[in-house]
Each structure stands twice: as C-alpha cells, then as structure tokens.
Amino acid sequence: MVRPTTVPSLCDHTLDSLAQQLLDWDEPASHAPRLLRAFYQSHGHPDWSTQPISRKLQHRLATDVAPRSSKLLTTHTSADGTQKLLLSFDTGTVESVLMPGHRPGVAAGCISSQIGCAMGCDFCASTRDGFVANLTAGQIIDQFLHLRHHAAAIGRRLQTVVFMGMGEPMLNLPAVIEAIARMTHSSMGNLGAGRITVSTVGIVPGIDALAACGHKVQLALSLHAPDDPTRARLVPMNRRYGIDEIMAAAKRYQQRTGRFVNIEYCLLNEINDSPDHARQLARLMEGFRAHVNIIPYNPIGPSLSGVNYQRPTPQRLEQFVQILRDHAVVTHTRHPRGDQINAACGQLRRQSITTPAVADGPAVPMAQSRPTGPARESVQS
Numbered sequence: 144m145v146r147p148t149t150v151p152s153l154c155d156h157t158l159d160s161l162a163q164q165l166l167d168w169d170e171p172a173s174h175a176p177r178l179l180r181a182f183y184q185s186h187g188h189p190d191w192s193t194q195p196i197s198r199k200l201q202h203r204l205a206t207d208v209a210p211r212s213s214k215l216l217t218t219h220t221s222a223d224g225t226q227k228l229l230l231s232f233d234t235g236t237v238e239s240v241l242m243p244g245h246r247p248g249v250a251a252g253c254i255s256s257q258i259g260c261a262m263g264c265d266f267c268a269s270t271r272d273g274f275v276a277n278l279t280a281g282q283i284i285d286q287f288l289h290l291r292h293h294a295a296a297i298g299r300r301l302q303t304v305v306f307m308g309m310g311e312p313m314l315n316l317p318a319v320i321e322a323i324a325r326m327t328h329s330s331m332g333n334l335g336a337g338r339i340t341v342s343t344v345g346i347v348p349g350i351d352a353l354a355a356c357g358h359k360v361q362l363a364l365s366l367h368a369p370d371d372p373t374r375a376r377l378v379p380m381n382r383r384y385g386i387d388e389i390m391a392a393a394k395r396y397q398q399r400t401g402r403f404v405n406i407e408y409c410l411l412n413e414i415n416d417s418p419d420h421a422r423q424l425a426r427l428m429e430g431f432r433a434h435v436n437i438i439p440y441n442p443i444g445p446s447l448s449g450v451n452y453q454r455p456t457p458q459r460l461e462q463f464v465q466i467l468r469d470h471a472v473v474t475h476t477r478h479p480r481g482d483q484i485n486a487a488c489g490q491l492r493r494q495s496i497t498t499p500a501v502a503d504g505p506a507v508p509m510a511q512s513r514p515t516g517p518a519r520e521s522v523q524s
C-alpha cells in the first residue's frame with residue numbers, strides 16, 4: 144500500500160486547486176497550467192529543473208508532492224502484447240490494461256472506476272469479492288498516466304481510453320466525469336472526448352447524467368442478451384432497468400450527444416448465441432445508429448451461480464454475426480486479448496488476493512520509461 148501524503152499527488156489536482164496550492168506556497172498561481180501540462184506530458188514524471196519556476200518551487204515539487212498515489216505491483220504481458228497492470232492504492236488494488244493497437248504507434252487503455260464491483264454480473268470475476276470502494280478522480284488519472292507511460296515505453300501513444308475495467312462507472316459518476324474533464328483538458332491530458340468510452344450495464348439515471356455533463360464521450364452499453372429473462376440471469380441490474388428502458392436511454396444519449404452508441408454483447412455458448420437471439424437483437428437495433436460489438440466469452444471457471452460458461456464455437460459465432468449483418472446491423476467481432484494473463488476483468492486482482500502475484504518481470508521502472516468477465520476485448524485504436 145502507498146502511504147497517504149499530506150500534500151495531494153498532482154493526479155489529484157485541478158487547475159484551480161493547484162493554483163490555490165501555489166498561492167499557499169507564496170508562488171504565482173499562474174504557474175498552474177504550465178506545471179500540470181509538464182506533469183501530464185511526461186506521463187507523471189516531470190523534470191521540474193527544466194521548468195521556468197523558482198528553485199524553491201522546483202525543490203518543493205520534487206520533495207513535497209508525491210507524483211502518484213499508487214504503487215505498481217505487477218505488470219503481466221501476454222503474447223499478443225497486452226499488458227495488464229495491477230496497481231495498489233491506499234484503499235485497495237485495481238487493474239488497468241494496455242492493448243497495443245492493430246495499427247503501429249497507437250494503443251488503447253482500459254481503466255477501472257471502482258475497486259471491486261457490486262453489480263454481480265454472473266460471468267464476471269470483478270464482482271466475486273463484492274464492492275470495496277469508489278476510485279477518486281485522481282486515482283483514475285493515476286491509471287491513465289500509468290497506461291500512457293507504458294504505451295510510451297513500447298513506442299506507442301495511448302490513443303483511446305475505455306472505462307471497461309473493474310466497476311460500474313455510472314455508480315461513481317462524479318469522479319468519472321471529473322477524470323474525463325482532466326483527460327480532455329488542453330493543459331492536462333489533452334485527449335479528444337471522442338476517444339473516451341464509458342461503459343455501463345444500463346444505469347439509466349447515469350446515462351442521462353453523462354449525456355448532460357457536456358463532455359460528449361462515447362457510450363458503450365453492455366447488453367449481453369436481447370430479452371429480459373436471459374439478460375436478468377446474466378446481469379442482475381436488468382431487474383431494475385429492463386431492456387426497453389436502457390435502450391430508450393441509449394437513444395436519448397445519442398440524440399443529445401450525436402455519438403454512435405456501442406452495444407457490447409458477450410457471446411456465451413448456448414446461452415445467448417442462438418439464431419433467435421440474433422434476430423431479437425437485430426430487431427432491437429432497428430432505427431438505431433449503433434454498432435454491435437460481439438465479444439466471444441473468455442472462460443474464467445465457475446460463474447457466481449456456478450455455471451461453467453464457455454466460448455461459442457466458431458460456427459455459432461459466425462452464424463450469429465451473419466444474421467446481424469443480414470439485418471443491416473453494423474457488427475464487429477472483438478477477439479479476446481491477453482488470455483494468457485487473466486485479462487478477463489477482475490482475474491488478475493482476484494489472483495493477487497488469493498495467491499501471491501507473479502509478474503513476468505519487475506514492474507517497468509517508472510523513472511525510465513466490461514467486459515466484462517467477458518473477455519477483455521480488442522479495442523480498435
């Protein structure tokens with residue numbers, strides 16, 4: 144665990160809070176944008192001696208301000224290049240995943256919004272030990288900077304970020320929105336809002352609140368079944384917000400933001416992958432400008448309810464996708480990433496809780512350098 148510090152990490156600061164901190168130190172508040180820009184551009188490892196600020200402030204920033212509030216416990220790298228990071232905060236451990244893009248030079252990052260998860264999706268490892276804590280905006284930014292740093296270490300740029308790691312982002316929305324504000328601010332992360340995706344199992348008030356926040360990020364809806372009985376079995380929150388209600392909320396999101404909505408569908412063998420399921424899903428998509436992402440399940444052993452879900456056969460997968468395409472539904476198949484490194488969400492953290500973590504090497508030295516029980520998908524970048 145990382146010991147709490149009296150002065151917040153720079154991940155925790157907004158422009159206003161850092162300006163106030165500078166005033167408290169008898170330094171010009173006008174340095175705040177410069178300092179945060181240097182912090183984010185260096186992925187959290189600035190060389191303050193190169194900044195045009197007083198020696199006293201350089202020293203203070205180097206000695207009194209913790210660059211990070213997390214400690215990198217392990218980095219696991221899969222044969223496909225996917226890196227899974229296990230980070231320790233003073234409130235618990237989280238997972239973040241870096242996925243090299245198919246195009247050279249870019250990568251996608253998957254970020255957690257909570258420690259553990261209360262949603263109880265039957266196929267998901269993140270929820271096995273329940274909900275532990277919400278992450279702060281600073282802890283979310285901490286993951287973002289770790290991913291940027293690791294992307295840079297392999298010669299890539301973190302081009303997209305998805306909130307598809309541990310947790311339900313809509314249940315920690317103030318922190319998620321604040322983190323998005325920092326990721327997109329020109330003096331901070333400087334990432335386009337369209338390159339950020341927030342995924343939800345369908346918390347309707349959260350979808351409406353995200354639409355109203357003004358950031359116009361992408362929305363991903365973890366649907367996983369086209370009918371209420373099947374979906375309620377997989378995603379218990381469906382008993383609170385049924386399919387008609389969440390599809391209506393997704394359409395409102397699209398009308399308000401102009402963004403395409405991604406429908407995430409984890410394909411489970413002989414559970415939700417029949418031709419009839421495909422036709423029902425196609426009917427739900429009628430008149431809706433959404434993309435359907437099919438994610439073949441990544442087996443994680445017995446589910447919460449004791450079911451051993453399996454990945455569908457290639458024939459069933461192909462048939463399902465073909466039916467959707469025959470109905471003019473824009474459909475992509477996302478292939479699982481990082482199978483060898485427990486990349487289904489929550490697996491690495493769970494392993495670290497139950498057994499000592501074994502990394503593929505020492506964590507990358509920082510100075511150098513929803514899913515979803517469903518498989519961590521291959522995010523286009």
Ligand code: SF4
Nearest residue numbers: 260262264267270310
């Ligand atoms: S799939 Fe997502 S929302 Fe469902 S239990 Fe796992 S982390 Fe939570």
